[in-house]
Amino acid sequence: MSQKITIEPVTRIEGHAKVTIRMKDDGSVERAYLHINEFRGFEKFCEGRPYFEMPSITPRICGICPVSHHLAAAKAADDLQGSPAPRPAHLLRDLMHMGQIIQSHGMHFFELSGPDLLLGFDADPATRNVVGLVGAAPEITLKAVRLRKFGQEIIRILGGRRLHPVFAVPGGVNKALQPVERDTILAGVDEAIEAVRIGLGIMRDWAERNAEDIRKFAVFPSGYMSMVTPEDGLELYDGDIRLVDRTGSQLEKFPGGSYLDIIAEHVEPWSYLKFPYYKKMSFPEGVYRVGPLGRLNAVSHIPTPLAQEEFKTYRAINNGAPVENTLYFHYARLIETLFAIERVRELCADPDILSTDILNTRRDYRGEGVGVLEAPRGTLIHHYKADETGKLTSVNLIVATGHNNWAMSKAVDSVAKTYITGGEVKEGMLNRVEAAVRAHDPCLSCSTHAIGQMPIQIEMVAPGGEIIQTITRD
Amino acid sequence: MPKPKISSDWMAGCSGCHMSLLDMDERILEIIELADLRATPITDLKEPDESGVDVGILEGGINNSSNEEVAHRMRARSKILVALGDCAVFGGVPALRNMCGTQEALRRAYIEAESNDESGKIPDDPELATMSNVRALHEVVDVDVFIPGCPPDADVIYYALKELAQGRMPEIKNEKLHWH
Numbered sequence A: 001m002s003q004k005i006t007i008e009p010v011t012r013i014e015g016h017a018k019v020t021i022r023m024k025d026d027g028s029v030e031r032a033y034l035h036i037n038e039f040r041g042f043e044k045f046c047e048g049r050p051y052f053e054m055p056s057i058t059p060r061i062c063g064i065c066p067v068s069h070h071l072a073a074a075k076a077a078d079d080l081q082g083s084p085a086p087r088p089a090h091l092l093r094d095l096m097h098m099g100q101i102i103q104s105h106g107m108h109f110f111e112l113s114g115p116d117l118l119l120g121f122d123a124d125p126a127t128r129n130v131v132g133l134v135g136a137a138p139e140i141t142l143k144a145v146r147l148r149k150f151g152q153e154i155i156r157i158l159g160g161r162r163l164h165p166v167f168a169v170p171g172g173v174n175k176a177l178q179p180v181e182r183d184t185i186l187a188g189v190d191e192a193i194e195a196v197r198i199g200l201g202i203m204r205d206w207a208e209r210n211a212e213d214i215r216k217f218a219v220f221p222s223g224y225m226s227m228v229t230p231e232d233g234l235e236l237y238d239g240d241i242r243l244v245d246r247t248g249s250q251l252e253k254f255p256g257g258s259y260l261d262i263i264a265e266h267v268e269p270w271s272y273l274k275f276p277y278y279k280k281m282s283f284p285e286g287v288y289r290v291g292p293l294g295r296l297n298a299v300s301h302i303p304t305p306l307a308q309e310e311f312k313t314y315r316a317i318n319n320g321a322p323v324e325n326t327l328y329f330h331y332a333r334l335i336e337t338l339f340a341i342e343r344v345r346e347l348c349a350d351p352d353i354l355s356t357d358i359l360n361t362r363r364d365y366r367g368e369g370v371g372v373l374e375a376p377r378g379t380l381i382h383h384y385k386a387d388e389t390g391k392l393t394s395v396n397l398i399v400a401t402g403h404n405n406w407a408m409s410k411a412v413d414s415v416a417k418t419y420i421t422g423g424e425v426k427e428g429m430l431n432r433v434e435a436a437v438r439a440h441d442p443c444l445s446c447s448t449h450a451i452g453q454m455p456i457q458i459e460m461v462a463p464g465g466e467i468i469q470t471i472t473r474d
Numbered sequence B: 001m002p003k004p005k006i007s008s009d010w011m012a013g014c015s016g017c018h019m020s021l022l023d024m025d026e027r028i029l030e031i032i033e034l035a036d037l038r039a040t041p042i043t044d045l046k047e048p049d050e051s052g053v054d055v056g057i058l059e060g061g062i063n064n065s066s067n068e069e070v071a072h073r074m075r076a077r078s079k080i081l082v083a084l085g086d087c088a089v090f091g092g093v094p095a096l097r098n099m100c101g102t103q104e105a106l107r108r109a110y111i112e113a114e115s116n117d118e119s120g121k122i123p124d125d126p127e128l129a130t131m132s133n134v135r136a137l138h139e140v141v142d143v144d145v146f147i148p149g150c151p152p153d154a155d156v157i158y159y160a161l162k163e164l165a166q167g168r169m170p171e172i173k174n175e176k177l178h179w180h
């Protein structure tokens, strides 16, 4: 009799997912699936609306990285109406984007995955959460709350509100930065760096104590993708996209506008989330990873000093070759947070940051535009076409978590096979399966803009189809 | 007296209402003091306790069979059910889908999108939820407290939770109906 285990919902991830693990008769795992179970349909229902509404509508795809959608939409609209934004507007958008990277990464490390790292994969599920953290490490929790606040406040100062800000418009932004606002932001930088340093310490300790888990937990090769500076350094707001193979050699470097030549999406009937891949290598050979691990494997350096120091250590993990261990997503995420904070300081020091030259009102209307940037979870692509009146005729979105869909599915399958080996299935094993998903920090609201929401449920199904065990935690 | 139990979940929304809840910053520690946070998207329990919770909070509208189950379960197990945010209260931005039709939206995403390859087809595995029209929470189950806003302000969420955690009904009126 074969069985199926269902984990639903997968918790401490953004959105809803479900895992099913199909078992063989001998109690070993045949295959595990990650189902993304929501679909909202933004691509269709935005058709017919004016393109300049997109910076306000698309943030509602995701409340964790609304700024990514807000800015990708504005970049696509700049392109569509032929109004490149002036430099100060780009600096201000970049600053808002860094605020978001800090709050999103910070929250993920401390509040979502932190409980696994600080309390342990096998801790009691009733307290393996941020509340448990408050009890176990109140000071760290408070620092984490304040780190997130620092990022959110940058967004509020620029865009009037922490969520779904109203700031970027086609051709620029709608508000200049005041000197006192800049100073308020700068005043928080040191404390934020301090919080990330604490995170790095936690990560190092944890990596030492759990070397065994790291070594066998979903380690596999893939391609990697990131936006880069002209010198191949880490860049999150504007630049070309670099795709490297499993050894780190460059396969492509392309402007976002030509994404259709490079990437295609595959559909599987068991998930509402599509599977993007590198066209020339086809699916599944052409799969790649994005987000913190994908980016740090696809760039040659990080252009800020503190983050670059850590980056050297990161790169030494696999002797300069790409790091393949899923659990190092957490390390990469902290290094990027450090970069984002340093970048905030740099941007605030730029003489143009206080400029009022923030909007280009000239137009050279093209009727088509692509906006690309690196959202916290990876490369985000917005592509719009509009008729001569500005009404949208087509919208295509490829979101960060989508690019990682194959990797998440692979990680779930791999972890299930490694940790569930016949006999009794313990909760802690299933939590590891969930942690495989969690490491990618999937943004299921984003992924399911078109697609679904992802609660995780684990069902064990026997070969005959009957459900042997359903893991729900209550 | 035991602390009141609070549980929450998200359905067809963007998780922004939960983020606004976290935007009360340090005050979240006060709420944790006053109440017992049970199953929520940021904790590890999977469902609201079978024995019931005092307050259930739902973000997002209902746009598929799985959301419907979540809504019914939360209603059945909560003494007081809160609809948090415009999506739960009215359907919100995702309800724009009702104007173009669910099937058309699915076709666009899985078959017609310019980046799809020839594998394109609408996912139909029995493990997946089936999509429906988008409905506000009260169209599916009875709701006791409505907190509109996209998202509602952190201050209003803090006020509501604090009242509920102390056994009082929050009054969401006048300036508390405004969101910024």
Ligand code: SF4
Residues within 6 Å of the ligand: A060, A063, B012, B013, B014, B015, B016, B017, B059, B060, B084, B085, B086, B087, B088, B092, B093, B149, B150, B151, B152
């Ligand atoms: S009401 Fe707004 S913030 Fe809340 S879930 Fe809906 S779109 Fe997101």
